[in-house]
Amino acid sequence: MQLRKVHGSENHFFLLDQTTLEQPLTDSELVALAQQITNPATGILDGADGVLVVDKSDHDNVLGQMRVINADGSEASMCGNGLRTVSRYLAEKYHMNQFKVETMTADLQVSRQSDLAPEVPAFSVEISPVRFNPEAFPFENLGDQPLIDQPVPAFVAGLNFTAIAVPNPHLISFVDEDVMNGNELGELGARLNGHNNYFPDGVNVSFAQILGKNQLFVRTYERGVGFTNACGTGMSATSLAFAMTHANLGEFDHTITVYNPGGMVKTKVHQTEERYWIDLIGNATETHHIEVAESALHAANVTDDNTEISETNEETAYLQFVDQLPKVSAIAVKK
Ligand SMILES: N[C@H](CCC[C@H](N)C(=O)O)C(=O)O
Numbered sequence: 097m098q099l100r101k102v103h104g105s106e107n108h109f110f111l112l113d114q115t116t117l118e119q120p121l122t123d124s125e126l127v128a129l130a131q132q133i134t135n136p137a138t139g140i141l142d143g144a145d146g147v148l149v150v151d152k153s154d155h156d157n158v159l160g161q162m163r164v165i166n167a168d169g170s171e172a173s174m175c176g177n178g179l180r181t182v183s184r185y186l187a188e189k190y191h192m193n194q195f196k197v198e199t200m201t202a203d204l205q206v207s208r209q210s211d212l213a214p215e216v217p218a219f220s221v222e223i224s225p226v227r228f229n230p231e232a233f234p235f236e237n238l239g240d241q242p243l244i245d246q247p248v249p250a251f252v253a254g255l256n257f258t259a260i261a262v263p264n265p266h267l268i269s270f271v272d273e274d275v276m277n278g279n280e281l282g283e284l285g286a287r288l289n290g291h292n293n294y295f296p297d298g299v300n301v302s303f304a305q306i307l308g309k310n311q312l313f314v315r316t317y318e319r320g321v322g323f324t325n326a327c328g329t330g331m332s333a334t335s336l337a338f339a340m341t342h343a344n345l346g347e348f349d350h351t352i353t354v355y356n357p358g359g360m361v362k363t364k365v366h367q368t369e370e371r372y373w374i375d376l377i378g379n380a381t382e383t384h385h386i387e388v389a390e391s392a393l394h395a396a397n398v399t400d401d402n403t404e405i406s407e408t409n410e411e412t413a414y415l416q417f418v419d420q421l422p423k424v425s426a427i428a429v430k431k
Pocket of ligand 1 (some may be wrong): 107145164166171172173174175176177178264265287299316319320321324325326329330
């Protein structure tokens with residue numbers, strides 16, 4: 097059967113469609129497979145940041161279900177970069193360009209967009225629901241109110257923080273270039289994803305630099321993974337924090353350009369009486385098709401010896417697209 101290696105902004109995943117298997121993998125087999133195949137030491141193709149699991153959905157006008165297993169085997173409720181690649185996979189499988197995808201807490205609207213460049217397909221995906229209440233993360237020992245643009249000296253002295261769940265948990269701070277290039281993000285990310293008094297289930301931590309009106313650079317230390325080249329839900333939550341806490345620079349219902357170490361996406365943050373949501377627009381790149389026996393998946397043993405791997409021409413096309421972007425940061429792409 098066929099696995100795919102995919103990415104959104106160089107946030108890499110293996111994509112597995114359970115409906116193509118004789119016998120779908122059980123949850124524990126999915127965890128074991130994610131831990132094995134994404135690890136550069138034991139997996140293939142330099143590993144990845146997680147596994148996207150596609151399955152059927154019995155919800156109305158929903159083409160399929162997406163589950164997200166992080167590299168460490170933990171399951172996340174949402175993945176923005178991953179949802180763009182799952183949307184492309186389902187769009188091509190069912191010849192549709194606008195539909196919904198079932199995720200852990202909501203069926204989300206997705207649609208094909210015009211290519212960012214030749215051989216660089218793009219999708220727009222809804223990031224929702226948005227929550228601020230401590231229970232949604234959960235977070236503790238930070239008061240019983242939402243954390244919006246507040247100093248938290250216990251995290252990093254001198255920085256303000258905002259916590260937004262979309263619905264996976266994000267902690268965001270707007271920083272200057274020195275802090276962006278410093279060790280604070282890695283140290284805080286590791287601290288809040290180990291045993292700590294604040295985020296018992298961990299948290300994705302993003303630092304953002306404001307480059308101008310509706311322009312950001314975002315770097316994320318992800319729960320269950322560590323540093324990635326980009327975090328779709330992180331860039332989306334950061335865009336919302338931007339509009340909420342820097343209203344003169346980040347605008348609701350306007351396109352916000354978000355650069356990241358792996359490239360660039362666009363976001364649009366929306367607010368109505370009832371809710372906030374974010375549109376995340378960016379590439380959905382397929383770099384490799386991998387033929388592998390189903391038994392190797394069940395055994396969490398996918399290696400160079402038991403796979404037939406064919407590379408597409410899309411990584412070259414994507415890198416050409418990135419090359420023509422403005423150089424906004426010295427932070428290099430993580431393989
Ligand atoms: N590490 C995240 C899941 C992946 C999210 C990220 N890769 C994205 O593109 O949104 C979490 O545990 O909440």
